Amino acid sequence: MTEKTARISKRQKIKIGRERLQQIIELCRAVEERGLDPFLVDVDDIIAVVRKYFPEWENLEDLCLDAETIHRLASVIKLQSEWVKHRSTSLYTDPFLLEEKIRKLNKEALVEIFLKAWHPIVELEQISLHSLKNAFSYWQSLVPLSERWQEAVQEETITGTVSREELVKEHILADETFAEQLESFWEELKLQTAEKVKIKYWDFVGAESYEETVHRAYMTSFLVTYGYATLEVHPLEEEIYIKPNQKPISKPKSKEQLISIPIPINYEEWSKWRKGEQDER
Amino acid sequence: MRGKRKAYYASKVKRASHLLFYRRHKKPGVKGWELRKNLGKDYPQVLKILNDYLERLDLQVKTVFEGEPATEKTRPEQLDKARFFITLRGALTPKEAKMVGWRIDDLAGLAVTIAYIISRKGRAPRKEVEEILREKLPKWRVDLNLDRYIRYGYLSQDEKEQLYLGWRTRAEVDQKALMDLLLGTEKPQSSVNV
Numbered sequence: 001m002t003e004k005t006a007r008i009s010k011r012q013k014i015k016i017g018r019e020r021l022q023q024i025i026e027l028c029r030a031v032e033e034r035g036l037d038p039f040l041v042d043v044d045d046i047i048a049v050v051r052k053y054f055p056e057w058e059n060l061e062d063l064c065l066d067a068e069t070i071h072r073l074a075s076v077i078k079l080q081s082e083w084v085k086h087r088s089t090s091l092y093t094d095p096f097l098l099e100e101k102i103r104k105l106n107k108e109a110l111v112e113i114f115l116k117a118w119h120p121i122v123e124l125e126q127i128s129l130h131s132l133k134n135a136f137s138y139w140q141s142l143v144p145l146s147e148r149w150q151e152a153v154q155e156e157t158i159t160g161t162v163s164r165e166e167l168v169k170e171h172i173l174a175d176e177t178f179a180e181q182l183e184s185f186w187e188e189l190k191l192q193t194a195e196k197v198k199i200k201y202w203d204f205v206g207a208e209s210y211e212e213t214v215h216r217a218y219m220t221s222f223l224v225t226y227g228y229a230t231l232e233v234h235p236l237e238e239e240i241y242i243k244p245n246q247k248p249i250s251k252p253k254s255k256e257q258l259i260s261i262p263i264p265i266n267y268e269e270w271s272k273w274r275k276g277e278q279d280e281r
Numbered sequence: 282m283r284g285k286r287k288a289y290y291a292s293k294v295k296r297a298s299h300l301l302f303y304r305r306h307k308k309p310g311v312k313g314w315e316l317r318k319n320l321g322k323d324y325p326q327v328l329k330i331l332n333d334y335l336e337r338l339d340l341q342v343k344t345v346f347e348g349e350p351a352t353e354k355t356r357p358e359q360l361d362k363a364r365f366f367i368t369l370r371g372a373l374t375p376k377e378a379k380m381v382g383w384r385i386d387d388l389a390g391l392a393v394t395i396a397y398i399i400s401r402k403g404r405a406p407r408k409e410v411e412e413i414l415r416e417k418l419p420k421w422r423v424d425l426n427l428d429r430y431i432r433y434g435y436l437s438q439d440e441k442e443q444l445y446l447g448w449r450t451r452a453e454v455d456q457k458a459l460m461d462l463l464l465g466t467e468k469p470q471s472s473v474n475v
Contacts, residue, residue: 117462119369
């Protein structure tokens with residue numbers, strides 16, 4: 001009973017902790033984005049909250065939330081430091097006092113003041129002999145408007161029918177849909193792993209030509225993403241295996257997290273694999 | 282020997298004035314490294330001579346440093362990254378300002394906007410600036426003017442609609458003088474005829 005109560009209270013504490021961190025992040029974001037007084041944020045107080053809940057965090061999401069809170073707090077501290085720096089400069093003015101002054105002054109007085117502090121840039125825009133020459137040759141090559149705006153004569157087109165095979169031949173349609181391609185690729189993987197359960201990634205995607213290898217790697221990435229196959233990474237052996245699933249798995253098992261694994265398929269890698277392949281033969 | 286040296290600097294000063302007066306890029310002004318490339322590494326000395334000469338014409342060579350303003354001892358790298366302009370040394374009269382294409386409303390709006398942003402540590406939400414301008418200007422003119430100040434480079438705006446002081450304000454406006462003048466004025470003076 002006591003253990004159960006302790007578990008419930010821990011869960012509640014985590015929930016409250018998450019809410020507190022979210023509130024802190026929102027406050028810091030408001031200060032940053034709306035230009036509010038950064039000293040509205042009590043840094044010591046926030047650090048105490050972060051410290052209090054830190055031992056409770058176990059999963060990655062909570063740790064990320066904790067890190068974001070610290071990151072936001074750091075931005076506010078930076079704003080506080082800028083604020084202090086600005087206050088110490090000769091440009092510091094109380095914004096409310098300034099607003100009052102601006103309201104009192106009429107526009108003529110404002111302009112008179114501004115003109116005393118304004119030293120506009122002197123600049124000349126000019127045309128040179130060279131640019132005149134360019135402009136002249138452009139004008140000469142320019143087609144008259146009457147010709148440019150002529151209505152395009154529409155040629156009469158004859159309509160007809162075309163078969164699917166002809167469209168495939170013209171490369172307008174693929175001879176099989178992507179889903180069909182993926183299915184047949186999955187079958188190929190199952191066939192190749194019929195005896196040994198899994199196969200080395202490069203042995204599966206590697207082909208005679210580099211172009212074909214890239215295409216196979218592209219298809220393999222979809223096999224894995226759509227749950228037709230699973231990748232096994234053996235970091236110590238620096239080897240990646242691919243294992244077909246008997247049925248496509250749409251969702252990962254609970255507690256399993258989806259991760260992306262970038263695998264470079266460059267020409268050098270392919271040549272190395274190809275050479276090894278030939279040596280084995 | 283002295284005559285040779287004089288001729289050397291005279292030709293460099295001419296070249297410098299061509300570079301600085303005529304607009305070469307989208308933005309006016311010339312970067313320090315461009316001046317070094319065209320005038321040689323003693324370009325600060327050339328600019329000093331040009332600046333002395335321009336004083337008679339009520340003009341000056343203005344240096345705008347990138348980021349933090351330079352301290353008393355400026356490093357060559359800071360100068361290379363800085364942008365140099367020719368600006369008016371003195372001040373325009375309201376009549377002259379009108380002659381160069383500024384309406385009094387537009388100038389007053391610009392003055393208020395710049396002063397407000399300075400007082401907010403160099404950054405202010407556009408909405409707040411619009412509110413303060415709308416007290417004395419019609420809404421359509423406020424929108425139009427703010428966009429115009431941004432286009433000219435007096436202001437810049439980020440995706441969160443925060444306004445900042447632009448490169449042209451840093452080049453043209455003596456920010457400290459503006460604030461001192463604004464805060465030092467007690468009563469409105471309406472003796473100006475534009």
